[in-house]
Amino acid sequence: MWRRGVSLSSMLSSSKSRLLNQVQVAYGFNACQVFSTHVLNPAEDGVSGARRKPFVTFVLGNNVKLVLLFSLKPCYAYGNEGGPGSGKGTQCTRIVNTFGFTHLSVGDLLRKEIYSDSENGSMILDTIKEGKIVPSEVTVKLIKKAIEAGDNNRILVDGFPRSEENRIAYERVGGVEPDIVLFFDCPKEEMVKRVLNRNQGRIDDNIDTVKERLTVFEELNLPVIKYYSEKGILHKIDGTGTEDEIYERVLPIFAALR
Ligand SMILES: Nc1ncnc2c1ncn2[C@@H]1O[C@H](COP(=O)(O)OP(=O)(O)OP(=O)(O)O)[C@@H](O)[C@H]1O
Ligand SMILES: O=c1ccn([C@@H]2O[C@H](COP(=O)(O)O)[C@@H](O)[C@H]2O)c(=O)[nH]1
Ligand SMILES: [Mg+2]
Numbered sequence: 001m002w003r004r005g006v007s008l009s010s011m012l013s014s015s016k017s018r019l020l021n022q023v024q025v026a027y028g029f030n031a032c033q034v035f036s037t038h039v040l041n042p043a044e045d046g047v048s049g050a051r052r053k054p055f056v057t058f059v060l061g062n063n064v065k066l067v068l069l070f071s072l073k074p075c076y077a078y079g080n081e082g083g084p085g086s087g088k089g090t091q092c093t094r095i096v097n098t099f100g101f102t103h104l105s106v107g108d109l110l111r112k113e114i115y116s117d118s119e120n121g122s123m124i125l126d127t128i129k130e131g132k133i134v135p136s137e138v139t140v141k142l143i144k145k146a147i148e149a150g151d152n153n154r155i156l157v158d159g160f161p162r163s164e165e166n167r168i169a170y171e172r173v174g175g176v177e178p179d180i181v182l183f184f185d186c187p188k189e190e191m192v193k194r195v196l197n198r199n200q201g202r203i204d205d206n207i208d209t210v211k212e213r214l215t216v217f218e219e220l221n222l223p224v225i226k227y228y229s230e231k232g233i234l235h236k237i238d239g240t241g242t243e244d245e246i247y248e249r250v251l252p253i254f255a256a257l258r
Pocket of ligand 2: 084106107108110127128129131132133134135139158159160161162204213
């Protein structure tokens with residue numbers, strides 16, 4: 001299931017170089033830099049100090065969650081999708097504990113921005129309250145910064161991409177596509193029940209915002225899931241049952257990476 005990421009530099013024709021230059025101007029960083037900051041495990045690579053391109057996994061749910069996974073293997077995969085309350089964050093925590101990933105929740109990154117006096121704080125607050133999607137330019141920059149801040153090359157990006165526009169923006173900037181995408185499939189009623197019982201003080205855990213998030217999920221997230229499904233890299237996981245039962249379904253996917 002895991003595929004080797006293609007070297008970005010070897011892929012670059014002059015027209016692609018021009019495109020990446022435009023991306024650099026728009027996003028304020030170079031696509032090549034984003035994915036070249038992770039020190040390889042010398043034991044696996046055999047070259048001490050060498051650097052390897054990351055591999056990414058997205059985790060999606062009935063509201064999109066995304067997991068970016070940078071594995072020690074020469075592969076590149078996207079992460080974690082699923083609707084609001086489908087259990088993406090819960091399962092990410094377990095994957096982190098068992099397999100040593102860093103959990104990068106894009107929703108948490110955005111919430112931190114709200115409380116850090118950033119220039120985008122009030123826009124992000126309004127967008128989350130309304131259950132809509134923050135512009136890709138903002139989100140992609142935050143993801144890039146968070147990835148560069150750590151030294152773990154196994155990262156689960158939870159809750160992104162939430163739209164085709166997100167996906168394309170990320171792939172343009174990173175110059176890569178994911179190897180695997182996890183999608184937690186959960187009935188709407190169950191997701192609503194979980195969100196309303198979450199009790200963590202989230203501004204979007206109310207019935208009106210959840211309804212909007214579900215609409216956004218169906219309109220914008222489902223096409224992303226369809227895209228990955230057609231590429232043959234989507235792992236659709238039954239998101240019903242207990243947390244333990246769901247994790248039993250997740251385990252074999254990550255155990256295969258060892
Ligand atoms: N299998 C489960 N059964 C019952 N409750 C669950 C289950 N998995 C998670 N929960 C609970 O449901 C709530 C939502 O779970 P979680 O935060 O993991 O969902 P999420 O997909 O990350 O949601 P969001 O997209 O809104 O961040 C939490 O309170 C969590 O403890
Ligand atoms: O890529 C993203 C991720 C999140 N958002 C906004 O944040 C909230 C909450 O996200 P969770 O992943 O459920 O914590 C989401 O409803 C969006 O409003 C985003 O815009 N883009
Ligand atoms: Mg979550």
